[in-house]
Amino acid sequence: MSIQPPEASNFAVPIDRMFDAMLLLCGAVAVGVFVAMIWLCIKYRRGSKANREGGARQNLAVELSWTLIPFVLFCGIFAWSIDLWTTLRSPPANALPIYIIAKQWMWKVQHANGRREIDTLHVPLGEPVRLIMTSQDVIHSFYVPDFRVKQDVVPGRYTALWFIATKLGEFPLFCSEFCGTGHAAMIGTVEVVSPADYRKWLQAKPTLAPAVVGRKLFEQFGCSGCHDPHSGIHAPDLHGLYGTQVRLADGSAVVADNRYLHDSIVLPSTQIVAGYAPIMPVYEGRIDEEDILSLMAYIKSLGPQPAAPKGDVHEQR
Numbered sequence: 001m002s003i004q005p006p007e008a009s010n011f012a013v014p015i016d017r018m019f020d021a022m023l024l025l026c027g028a029v030a031v032g033v034f035v036a037m038i039w040l041c042i043k044y045r046r047g048s049k050a051n052r053e054g055g056a057r058q059n060l061a062v063e064l065s066w067t068l069i070p071f072v073l074f075c076g077i078f079a080w081s082i083d084l085w086t087t088l089r090s091p092p093a094n095a096l097p098i099y100i101i102a103k104q105w106m107w108k109v110q111h112a113n114g115r116r117e118i119d120t121l122h123v124p125l126g127e128p129v130r131l132i133m134t135s136q137d138v139i140h141s142f143y144v145p146d147f148r149v150k151q152d153v154v155p156g157r158y159t160a161l162w163f164i165a166t167k168l169g170e171f172p173l174f175c176s177e178f179c180g181t182g183h184a185a186m187i188g189t190v191e192v193v194s195p196a197d198y199r200k201w202l203q204a205k206p207t208l209a210p211a212v213v214g215r216k217l218f219e220q221f222g223c224s225g226c227h228d229p230h231s232g233i234h235a236p237d238l239h240g241l242y243g244t245q246v247r248l249a250d251g252s253a254v255v256a257d258n259r260y261l262h263d264s265i266v267l268p269s270t271q272i273v274a275g276y277a278p279i280m281p282v283y284e285g286r287i288d289e290e291d292i293l294s295l296m297a298y299i300k301s302l303g304p305q306p307a308a309p310k311g312d313v314h315e316q317r
C-alpha cells in the first residue's frame with residue numbers, strides 16, 4: 001500500500017500487515033453499521049408502508065453471535081499483537097549496541113568504538129542494532145517512521161529499541177514527544193550502509209575507546225581517589241562489578257546493570273552498598289550523560305579484581 005511510508009526494517013512489514021488487518025476489520029464493521037442504518041432509515045421513513053408492529057424481543061442466536069464473533073476476533077488480534085510486541089521488546093543477543101543521548105534539541109550518538117555523531121545515525125544493513133537511549137534533560141521520543149519504531153527517551157533511565165534495517169539509504173528520524181521550543185528542529189537521519197561500509201566508517205576517524213575516555217574522567221572527577229585499589233579510602237573496588245549482584249545497606253540486592261551504575265554515580269545516596277559509609281559525593285548535574293556513558297564503559301571494562309586485593313574485599317561479590 002503506497003499510502004504507507006517505505007518499509008525499511010524487519011518490523012515494518014509485520015506492523016503494516018497488522019495495521020491493514022485492523023483497518024479492514026474496523027472498516028467492515030463501519031460499513032455494516034452504515035449500510036444497516038441507511039437501509040432502516042429508508043425502510044421506516046415517515047409515510048412508508050413498512051410494518052411497524054415490532055418483531056421478536058429476544059433472539060439467542062443473534063445475541064450469541066454478536067458477542068462471540070467479536071470476542072474471538074479481538075482475542076486473535078490480542079494474541080497477534082502480543083506476539084509482535086514480544087519480538088519488538090526482545091533484541092537478539094548479538095545485536096550491535098549503540099548509545100543515543102537526546103538533549104534539547106539534538107540526537108547524540110555514540111558507537112561501540114567511541115565514534116560519535118550528531119543528528120545522524122549510521123547503521124549496518126541486515127544486522128540487528130540495539131539502541132540504548134537516555135536523555136540529558138526532558139522526555140524525548142526516538143521515532144523512525146520508515147522502520148516503524150518509536151521509543152520514549154527518558155532522563156535518568158535507559159530505554160532500549162532494536163531493529164534490523166532492510167533497505168540501504170537515508171531515513172528521517174524525528175523526536176515525537178514535544179520537548180520545548182526547538183522540538184520541531186529535533187530531526188535527523190538514519191543512514192543505512194552496507195556492513196563493510198559501516199565498519200570502514202567506524203574506523204574513518206581516530207577515536208578514543210569509551211573505556212579510555214572513561215578512565216580519564218575517572219581521574220578527573222576524583223573517582224579514582226576513592227575507588228582505585230590502594231586508594232586508602234574505604235570505597236568499593238569496581239573491578240568485575242558490572243552484571244553482578246550487589247547487596248545494599250537496606251538489606252535488598254540489586255543487579256549492577258546500566259541503570260544501577262548510572263544511579264550510583266549520579267545519586268549515590270539512593271542505593272548505599274552494604275558495609276560502606278555514604279561518603280560518595282553526589283554528581284547529579286555535574287557530569288553529563290555522555291561522560292556517564294564513558295565512565296560506565298570504563299567500569300565495565302574492568303576485569304575481575306586484581307589477584308591481591310586490598311583489605312576490604314567487596315563482600316557481596
Ligand code: HEC
Pocket residue numbers: 218221222223224225226227233234235236237238241246256261264265268269271272273276277278279280281283295299314
Ligand atoms: C569520597 C570517595 C568517593 C568518590 C570521590 C567517589 N566514590 Fe563512588 N563510592 C564511594 C563509596 C564509599 C561507595 C559505597 C557507598 C555507596 O554506595 O554510596 C561508592 C559506590 C560507588 C558505586 C557502586 C559500587 C558497588 O560496588 O556497587 C559506583 C559504581 C561508584 N561509586 C562510582 C563512582 C564514580 C564513577 C565516581 C566518580 C564520578 C565515584 N564513584 C566517586 C566513594 C566514592
Ligand SMILES: [Cu+2]
Pocket residue numbers: 102105139140141175176177178179183186
Ligand atoms: Cu525532543
